[in-house]
Amino acid sequence: MATPASKTSKRKWPVIVLLVLTLLLLLFVIRQLDRTPRTDDAYVYADTIDMVPEVSGRIIDLPVRDNQAVRQGDLLFQIDPRPFQDALTRSRASLVALDRQIELTQRTVNAQQYNAESVRAAVERARAAASQASDTLHRMEPLLSKGFVSAEDIDHARTAQRSTQAELNAAQLQAQQAAAAVSGVDALVAQRAVVMAEISIAELNLEFATVRAPFDGRIASLTTSTGQYASALKPIFTLIDTRRWYVVANFRETELKGIRPGTPATVYLMSDTSRRFQGTVDSISYGVAPSEGGLALPGGLPHVQRTINWVHVSQRFPVKIRIDDPDPNLFRVGTSAVALLHPERRNDGERH
Template structure:
């Protein structure tokens, strides 16, 4: 009876041992698989965003989009009342026309002053020639008085003519100086023209800013305004998600990042539809997170990754940014829960950065 019971006991023990061995083998296989292809469900979908910020003040007269609407690059987003900026542009252009007219008239005056100065300078030359001639006449006449060829009256007339010619020359020189001093210029007005041209450029730019268009393909979110609302410059009206590029940001343990670099292949899927898999590549691996432990002051802008246990030391997690190839635009939303699997062994060595 004892021998038979022992045989029965051994028969019952072998299946249990086999089950333990199979479970152990499966566990080793899973651990090895996870070691080669790290996986995490601590991930979410991400896309770059930008605030739509008007660069001029004004009342919104047209709001061409609604919340969560998809838009294309160049589509009209909103229109700020352009009339104040149209008036400013018209006023600046009118100032330019008036200034050009003033420059033209001033140039005519300057030309007349220059012609007058040249005329007076010619009179100076004429007076100088007359003075030279009067001097020569006096010098020829004075010696002839002693020889009796001329009378004293002739000499007096020559002296008087010489003094008159000298006086006329001095008067002509003074007139020439006055005429030269009266010649003005247009430099100051031309400088004003440059200022008006700058005002026109600013007015044209402000008028262009009154029409806000989509800078890229995206989707409107956080729209909480309507037509008639006053928009202030540099204050966001709504947010635009850049749907041209989608990412999954996955937090992997530091022990899983060996061999992971820019270009490492990855597979991701979203929790809102686990049946669709998407290929991707690692865009970048974070080089800093804000640790939970105190004693180390780091910039507050670093991401904070909560550790799952506080009673035992666990590996820190670092964000890995994965660029998704051919994402489904109907599924991807910023913040959607995701699962990411990395394949370091399949990466292109040439892309290792």
């Protein structure tokens, strides 16, 4: 007959075995979590841009609808191009008129230059005549005392010398006036450069009136229609870049050891937990906004909410995972996800 002590001992064995199994399972789970970090604090992300017109005007064509997929080069919207076409036509007409004006002005300038050259030649002739008259007077004056020339001849020579000198002075003044009268086309050429700049701006504005998709993507937040007046630099809608999809997973700082860009990852979405997607770590955030007091960091840093405020818990840092082969029907910006990282796979690959 079994004693009470033996019965108590038999009842303890299952409890001890259960505790041992629980401890082993706990150790196994901890080891797996250490080897394969996992988090359900994750969401789908893709790059986005705001589609804003560079010019203001009335939307005359809007061939896309909200949530529509578009290809690179597809027409997104068209702003009425007539004001910009008119500005371009006017600038081109101004350029033609200015070129004609420059041509006519250049002819006048050429005539002024020819006149100035002619007057300079007249100055040289007057200078030569004045020099000859002065030389003649100087040669005749010594001959007067010897009786070879009369006083009347000397008077005539002096009169000729004064006359030719006066003609030289008059020719020099005319040369100065002719030189001053010579204008140029520099101001018109500078004005032509301004008109050319206006033409370039008009051509650019005309090009800006037609907005096309810069990449493959999907329309989001479209809340307007044809006929709406679009203001420059005011978004019309958002374009999601569907060429690359990411999952941003917030991992505890204690789990970041061994995680590097290129670390393999497995991801599944809460919208369809039966699908598994493979990816690699693209980058790891180097800063988050602290939830407690301290240094004031830039407001652009990501803010990751801590779930327990009365216990010192590990900070979480966003890890950006690029998905290798995303399903375009499942991946939506903001979709909840679960991410598992495999640091050992990367390390094994490196050893090979």
